[in-house]
Each structure stands twice: as structure tokens, then as C-alpha cells.
Amino acid sequence: MSTTMDAVLYHAAHQLEIVKREVPQIAEDEVLLKVTCCGVCGSDHHLAELVPGHEIVGTVAAVGKSVISGVVVGDRCVVDPVVLCENCFFCRRGQHVLCENFNGLGVTLAGGFAEYVAVQSKKVYKIDNLTDEEATLVEPAACAIHGLDKLNAPVGVEVLVLGAGPTGLILAQLLKLNGASRVVIAANKSIKTRVAQELDCGDEYIELDRVKPEPQWEQLKSSNPYGFDVVIEATGSEKMANDAIHLVRRGGTLMIYGVYANSDLVHWAPSKIFGDEIRIIGSFAQTHCFPRAVEYLNSGKIRVKGMVTDTFAIKDYQKALDKMNSKEAVKVAVKP
CATH class of the missing domain: 3.90.180.10 (Medium-chain alcohol dehydrogenases, catalytic domain)
Known part of the structure; x- marks a missing residue:
């Protein structure tokens, strides 16, 4: 050597x-x-x-x-x-x-x-x-498992995952495996959304036009007037982090999962968080989640092909x- x-x-x-x-x-x-x-x-x-x-x-x-x-x-x-x-x-x-x-x-x-x-x-x-x-x-899956540990969502929740990167797709699969009644993935139309559908990561898919996504957002909101029990922001976009709270159902949870620039800021109305009793949590990295991640991928229950x-x-x-x-x-x- x-x-x-x-x-x-x-x-x-x-x-x-x-x-x-x-x-x-x-x-x-x-x-x-x-x-x-x-x-x-x-x-x-x-x-x-x-x-x-x-x-x-x-x-x-x-x-x-x-x-x-x-x-x-x-x-x-x-x-x-x-x-x-x-x-x-x-x-x-x-x-x-x-x-x-x-x-x-x-x-x-x-x-x-x-x-x-x-x-x-x-x-x-x-x-x-x-x-x-x-x-x-496996490492992204371990981080996603830590995210689900933090989320601790009840059985039967309806979930919106924003972003179709590898971790978003693994999070969506974990939610389906662990009791979500419905998982919607929203992301810009690209190879990522195609792979998401091929791997059956979600139950529904919203493909956003990169130039003019407003019609797709309006359709999502009109089809889900009460929002979602859980919204996971996994894009790392400052704008999406700001907008995501408006998709959370009253009494629901917003999980901030993406990687953001230190200069990024959110502007949420405290009255909305207070009045709607919205829980906001973060999920960073992982510790001691690798054994579960290895088992999930080795078994094929989480699909990454x-x-x-x-x-x-x-x-x-x-x-x-x-x-x-x-x-x-x-x-x-x-x-x-």
C-alpha cells in the first residue's frame, strides 16, 4: 500500500x-x-x-x-x-x-x-x-431518524414535506412507515420528483414550476384548507422557511430541517404561533441513530436505489x- x-x-x-x-x-x-x-x-x-x-x-x-x-x-x-x-x-x-x-x-x-x-x-x-x-x-437516513425522534408525531398525521432531496425522500418514507396517514411531497419539478415517484416515497406529489409556482401553491392550499398536522421544511430556502408556517394546521408542528445560511432570517407573527398553538422544532445532525439507519436500508424498507x-x-x-x-x-x- x-x-x-x-x-x-x-x-x-x-x-x-x-x-x-x-x-x-x-x-x-x-x-x-x-x-x-x-x-x-x-x-x-x-x-x-x-x-x-x-x-x-x-x-x-x-x-x-x-x-x-x-x-x-x-x-x-x-x-x-x-x-x-x-x-x-x-x-x-x-x-x-x-x-x-x-x-x-x-x-x-x-x-x-x-x-x-x-x-x-x-x-x-x-x-x-x-x-x-x-x-x-445511511448517514442521511440516520439524520432523518433523529428528525422523527424529535418530531414524535402521533399515528395518523397528515404531513407535507417541502423538498425532494435525498433526506426529504427518506423522511417521507420514514413517515409512511411510522404511522402517517398521508404524506405529500412538494418540490420543484426535476429529476428529484421523478425519483421520488419511482421510489414511492410519498402518497401525493406537487411538482412546482420553477418560474411560476404560484398556481401549484394555490391548488395545494385549496385542496388542503386546514393545512397539515406536520410540515417539514427540507429545502434550506429562507423564503420557504418563512412561508411554511402558513401551511401548518392549527395545533400542528413545523419542523425546520434544511441547511440555511447564517444570515437567513424568518419573520413569523407571534400571534399566529400563539393563537394556533403551533409547535416549531429544529432537527440537527444525529447521534446513536446509525444502527436503525443501517437496518432500515439493509432490509430494503427504506428504498434508496x-x-x-x-x-x-x-x-x-x-x-x-x-x-x-x-x-x-x-x-x-x-x-x-
Whole structure:
């Protein structure tokens, strides 16, 4: 095995190059993973001085001396990228997702857009029935499971999911599997809505015209005069976050799930939240949700076949970003 590897390196947000780096040395409780595929996420754009990539799939290439988790060289695995301190105010209260020292592979630590990555052995999970491309969806599925844990919706709710990105499609499937009586997916007409229908993610689909979506919004509102018990904003659009509250049924819940710029703001009337008793919640990342995500995808109950529409080599990472930003892909992945 060569001692150097190709990797993507961000020097600042949106400023990247392909570099040669040393293959990581593993600690006694770590495994060395030869990366076979890594999903590209919208949040990857905003990193600096880092090898990004947190949706990691690979094969175990070496195992540390004290590893007792049962993984061996050759195992195909996905990686839970979250690294917690277990010692801060929130960790000690069991609120791990709020860890004050929250770290993550590909976010604050070297990630998977490289040929190899070092991973804590307790953070790797074996996969069986998934292709490498499909397995990149385990991490987004884990985040969606955390979202449903936070939502804690009663059986029989009617749900509107805004956005048909990979996580929105997984959220929709989870809601159907866990008691929603009706799931409507609303998104701009594109390959994403086509894949959503092919995978039977929702019960109904609203395809919005990118230039003039007002007629579709009016039709949605007239067909659902009481709104929805749950509205999930999964587009990351400031405008959609502002408008979404007007689609929530009285007594209902708005979940903010998208990734937004820090400068984005919402302007909601407190009187509406008060008078309609609307619950507003956020859902950020995940902790300890990987076992359920692996089972859901391995079993086929969550369908992800075809969600990864495009793959690129590390040397073509900029092309991968361009494809993702073109709105002509559902999920893009890098294969070292």
C-alpha cells in the first residue's frame, strides 16, 4: 500500500484543490478504511482547511491492536462520522447532539474525500445488501431518524414535506412507515420528483414550476384548507422557511430541517404561533441513530436505489459540485 494518497482539501469555503497527503496512521482503537464511495452534501461547501466528506463507505484495510468490535480486514462498512466529548454539560445530560465539543469526520476532522480515512472502531457498521453508492445514504437516513425522534408525531398525521432531496425522500418514507396517514411531497419539478415517484416515497406529489409556482401553491392550499398536522421544511430556502408556517394546521408542528445560511432570517407573527398553538422544532445532525439507519436500508424498507444519480473521481471533485448545483442530480458521490 502506498504511503500517500489523493485527497480533496478546502483552504477556505469554496476554495479547494486536489492534494497528496500521507495515509493516516491509526490509533489502537481505530480502523483504517479504504474509501470506496463518499456522498456529497450541501454543507460540504462551507468548510475550510479540511478534507471534507462525512457520508463515508469503505472497506476495512487495517485494524488497531485494541479493537474488539468484531470488524476485520475486508469488511464493508459505513461510518458514523460524529465524535462526541462525553464530558460537557449536554453530553452528561444525555443530549449528545448538543455536545459543546461536537466534532465530525469531514466537518471538523479529516473526512472521506480521500483514498483512506482513520475511524474509531465503535463508529463503523457492517453493510450487506447495499451497493457502495446506496450505502452513502445511511448517514442521511440516520439524520432523518433523529428528525422523527424529535418530531414524535402521533399515528395518523397528515404531513407535507417541502423538498425532494435525498433526506426529504427518506423522511417521507420514514413517515409512511411510522404511522402517517398521508404524506405529500412538494418540490420543484426535476429529476428529484421523478425519483421520488419511482421510489414511492410519498402518497401525493406537487411538482412546482420553477418560474411560476404560484398556481401549484394555490391548488395545494385549496385542496388542503386546514393545512397539515406536520410540515417539514427540507429545502434550506429562507423564503420557504418563512412561508411554511402558513401551511401548518392549527395545533400542528413545523419542523425546520434544511441547511440555511447564517444570515437567513424568518419573520413569523407571534400571534399566529400563539393563537394556533403551533409547535416549531429544529432537527440537527444525529447521534446513536446509525444502527436503525443501517437496518432500515439493509432490509430494503427504506428504498434508496437510484438516488445516487452521478459519481465522480476525486480528481473531478469540482465537477461533482457543479453537477450537484446544476439541479440535475438527486445525490452525487465521489469514488476514490
